[in-house]
Amino acid sequence: MVLLTRAGCSICERAARTLAALADELGFALRSTDVDEAAAAGDPQLRAEFGDRVPVVLLDGAEHSYWEVDEQRLRADIAGP
Numbered sequence: 001m002v003l004l005t006r007a008g009c010s011i012c013e014r015a016a017r018t019l020a021a022l023a024d025e026l027g028f029a030l031r032s033t034d035v036d037e038a039a040a041a042g043d044p045q046l047r048a049e050f051g052d053r054v055p056v057v058l059l060d061g062a063e064h065s066y067w068e069v070d071e072q073r074l075r076a077d078i079a080g081p
Contacts, residue, residue: 003032004046004056011067015055018069026078 003019005012016032023030035047035054050056053066059077064070 001028001030002058002061003030004035004050004054004058005032006034006036006051006054009054012055015057015069018071019057022069022071022074026075028078 001019001023003012003016005016019030022028033046035051038044039047050063050066055069056066057064057069057074059074064074064077
């Protein structure tokens with residue numbers, strides 16, 4: 001799971017704390033990517049696509065939620081059918 005963030009974003013920090021707690025509980029790996037740092041490093045695509053909606057949760061490479069962690073939906077999607 002990837003959390004797209006940017007520095008100084010309090011909503012991003014809250015989402016990161018929520019996901020870190022869920023990662024421990026549900027056993028998934030969490031990686032954070034700063035969209036502005038990615039753009040500065042030569043990959044502007046993330047910022048162009050998601051920059052106005054951070055934080056964005058990507059599950060298996062697809063957008064799962066943005067601005068807030070939809071915990072109930074995330075639990076269901078991780079648990080599978």
